[in-house]
Amino acid sequence: MKFFLLLLLYDRELMENTLLQIVQQRERLYHLQDLVCLRCNQVKAAHLAEQCGCAGSFSCKEDATEFCEKMQLILNIAIHQKFQLLQECTEWILEVEKS
Numbered sequence: 647m648k649f650f651l652l653l654l655l656y657d658r659e660l661m662e663n664t665l666l667q668i669v670q671q672r673e674r675l676y677h678l679q680d681l682v683c684l685r686c687n688q689v690k691a692a693h694l695a696e697q698c699g700c701a702g703s704f705s706c707k708e709d710a711t712e713f714c715e716k717m718q719l720i721l722n723i724a725i726h727q728k729f730q731l732l733q734e735c736t737e738w739i740l741e742v743e744k745s
């Protein structure tokens with residue numbers, strides 16, 4: 647976050663664009679994320695398998711709460727800095743995620 651505050655001192659437009667890119671990238675990664683085994687930490691290979699070879703169960707690497715918390719943090723920055731586009735983008739993502 648220190649990095650963003652530094653950027654803010656120089657270029658607000660650059661900061662908003664950087665944050666927008668992060669939001670979009672995080673959102674894409676969140677939806678594409680692999681499932682990992684809770685027991686051996688192996689990434690799920692077959693999409694049909696309910697359980698890992700070690701008999702452990704799978705879980706998403708990042709849970710929805712964690713994801714929403716990060717988005718909320720960026721939304722707060724957007725509101726505070728009056729980054730309209732960034733605010734709309736994160737609000738939309740949060741709305742989709744919570745519904």
Ligand SMILES: [Zn+2]
Pocket residue numbers: 683684685686687688698699700701702
């Ligand atoms: Zn396993």
